[in-house]
Amino acid sequence: xxxxxLAERVGTSVKTIRYYDRIGVLTPTERSGSGYRLYGxxxxxxxxxxxxxxxxxxxxxxxxxxxxxxxxGETPCRFVAELxxxxxxxxxxxxxxxxxxxxxxxxxxxxxxxxxxxxxxxRLVCHVIDTGS
Amino acid sequence: xxxxxLAERVGTSVKTIRYYDRIGVLTPTERSGSGYRLYGxxxxxxxxxxxxxxxxxxxxxxxxxxxxxxxxGETPCRFVAELxxxxxxxxxxxxxxxxxxxxxxxxxxxxxxxxxxxxxxxRLVCHVIDTGS
DNA sequence: CTTGACTCTCCCCTGCAGAGGAGGGTTTAC
DNA sequence: GTAAACCCTCCTCTGCAGGGGAGAGTCAAG
Numbered sequence: 319x320x321x322x323x324l325a326e327r328v329g330t331s332v333k334t335i336r337y338y339d340r341i342g343v344l345t346p347t348e349r350s351g352s353g354y355r356l357y358g359x360x361x362x363x364x365x366x367x368x369x370x371x372x373x374x375x376x377x378x379x380x381x382x383x384x385x386x387x388x389x390x391g392e393t394p395c396r397f398v399a400e401l402x403x404x405x406x407x408x409x410x411x412x413x414x415x416x417x418x419x420x421x422x423x424x425x426x427x428x429x430x431x432x433x434x435x436x437x438x439x440x441r442l443v444c445h446v447i448d449t450g451s
Numbered sequence: 452x453x454x455x456x457l458a459e460r461v462g463t464s465v466k467t468i469r470y471y472d473r474i475g476v477l478t479p480t481e482r483s484g485s486g487y488r489l490y491g492x493x494x495x496x497x498x499x500x501x502x503x504x505x506x507x508x509x510x511x512x513x514x515x516x517x518x519x520x521x522x523x524g525e526t527p528c529r530f531v532a533e534l535x536x537x538x539x540x541x542x543x544x545x546x547x548x549x550x551x552x553x554x555x556x557x558x559x560x561x562x563x564x565x566x567x568x569x570x571x572x573x574r575l576v577c578h579v580i581d582t583g584s
Numbered sequence: 585c586t587t588g589a590c591t592c593t594c595c596c597c598t599g600c601a602g603a604g605g606a607g608g609g610t611t612t613a614c
Numbered sequence: 615g616t617a618a619a620c621c622c623t624c625c626t627c628t629g630c631a632g633g634g635g636a637g638a639g640t641c642a643a644g
Contacts, residue, residue: 399563
């Protein structure tokens with residue numbers, strides 16, 4: 319099938335499919351004589367794999383490596399497991415950071431309610447945000 | 452003081468201060484005859500305000516609006532409180548999303564341990580990641 | 585044989601917060 | 615008077631995942 323049909327079948331844009339070809343995560347099976355990208359029947363599944371991998375936080379560059387491994391005949395499972403582990407650890411860190419930030423925002427919101435705008439120091443921008451100085 | 456001294460006093464780069472001028476969050480008090488940016492004594496505090504506001508998740512575009520409000524003689528406290536509230540709500544959503552994702556990653560990691568690489572379907576890329584099809 | 589839909593490559597644009605460097609003018613100290 | 619340090623504007627680049635459009639070639643139906 320050609321690029322337009324593939325895009326429509328999986329519900330994405332032609333631009334995206336071309337982009338995936340360019341970065342090597344979804345290359346066409348072959349090219350027609352006039353240069354059109356031609357995709358086999360497995361292309362929708364490949365596309366869905368890319369999307370599913372993105373959905374669990376893998377980046378397209380990593381997905382490309384997984385697919386390259388696979389195309390060299392290796393089973394990328396261990397590599398995928400490593401990527402997922404790394405992403406999970408990053409996620410833990412990120413969530414912890416955001417929770418700290420959320421705590422600070424809550425404190426700030428309470429402070430903003432308590433403070434009287436008229437008590438604002440004209441030399442500072444806004445007393446709600448503490449500059450530490 | 453000139454830009455280099457300000458940058459050194461607050462511990463940042465000259466590039467950053469120039470950028471803050473360009474986007475309007477930290478404009479110099481005046482310019483010298485030769486075009487040099489000249490900053491008053493309150494510049495370090497203004498800079499620290501910008502950084503503190505960034506630290507609680509405000510974007511420079513929003514900080515600019517806060518400062519513009521302030522420079523028009525208004526007290527931006529209510530506006531700041533709104534921004535902080537909005538940011539807190541976004542944060543709650545984001546954290547919830549990440550926690551869902553973390554749960555999925557955990558499940559995936561367990562699945563990857565259980566699965567035998569040799570059981571991989573050769574037509575698919577990797578059975579660890581479920582494409583839903 | 586022509587029209588319209590489809591496709592190609594190539595290049596620029598987005599958001600965010602700057603970093604890096606070119607090519608030139610200014611100030612300060614010796 | 616000159617060398618070092620400082621400053622200016624302007625331009626491009628970063629990461630990530632594409633979007634928008636120009637200009638040209640291709641394919642199928644009527």
